[in-house]
Amino acid sequence: MEFTGPVEDNDDAAELFRVIGRQLRLLRERTGLTQRELGEQLGYSEDLIRSLERGRRTPQPDFLAAADELLDAGGLLRAATEDVGRAKARARVRHPAWFQDYARLETQAVEISFFSTLTVPGLLQTEPYARTTFAVRQPLLDERTIEERVAARLDRQEILTAWPAPVVTVVLDESVLRREIGGPAVQREQLKRLLVSSQFRSTTIQILPMDCEGYAGVDGPFILLTPKGKPQLGYSEVQGVANLVTDPEEVRMLAVRYGTIRGQALTPRESMALIEKLLGDR
Known part of the structure; x- marks a missing residue:
């Protein structure tokens, strides 16, 4: 979902999701997986993986934990869970992602x-x-x-x-x-x-x-x-x-x-x- 509240909160959340998306893409490419292959192994659709890598969807805790383990991210993705939670707490749902x-x-x-x-x-x-x-x-x-x-x-x-x-x-x-x-x-x-x-x-x-x-x-x-x-x-x-x-x-x-x-x-x-x-x- 897209989050919106005070303008600075919206921008912060959007930028956070884009950063996480870039990290996800780099980790996926390092392992040689396609978006479809990553989605299949995690139980998610290729479209969702694509949206997450573009920062258009909110990365959920379960996804971050599973992707962290599969991609051997050493806790990098899992550590973002708290930041995502804070971004969600500061903003409210408005437009779809x-x-x-x-x-x-x-x-x-x-x-x-x-x-x-x-x-x-x-x-x-x-x-x-x-x-x-x-x-x-x-x-x-x-x-x-x-x-x-x-x-x-x-x-x-x-x-x-x-x-x-x-x-x-x-x-x-x-x-x-x-x-x-x-x-x-x-x-x-x-x-x-x-x-x-x-x-x-x-x-x-x-x-x-x-x-x-x-x-x-x-x-x-x-x-x-x-x-x-x-x-x-x-x-x-x-x-x-x-x-x-x-x-x-x-x-x-x-x-x-x-x-x-x-x-x-x-x-x-x-x-x-x-x-x-x-x-x-x-």
């Missing part, structure tokens, strides 16, 4: 472009809509985690009204407007929120109609993000697996795709008219 890199970059963004085919982007969600998206997750999240995730998502929305706000463009597949996540009342309030958000000078919302025959979004949703003073990045997530795209050519192709999708979408005025029509039909 796989989301923390994107969340950090988002706070630095001068431009964000969303193409969404499943749900409204988190920056534009109402509280009931956001709560529903977490409550229906499988496996189920406990109530405390749901509340923490909702709070974290709503906190992110402050960048839309900050100054200077990032330039935000959003293309929503029309199906997102029609799927009643949380029920008719929740969806109605969410549609109203989209209308309000479209009035922000820095935010543009467009709808990609379902009758678009040359639909360029068949590969699924993604985000383009430009941190201040840094190159543009791409981001996507599927089933809780995040992919931060940094290769310039891959990012360029996403940007080309996004341009095509925007060109196929309704104009901002036409898009708001469609949302108003859907509200009138409810």
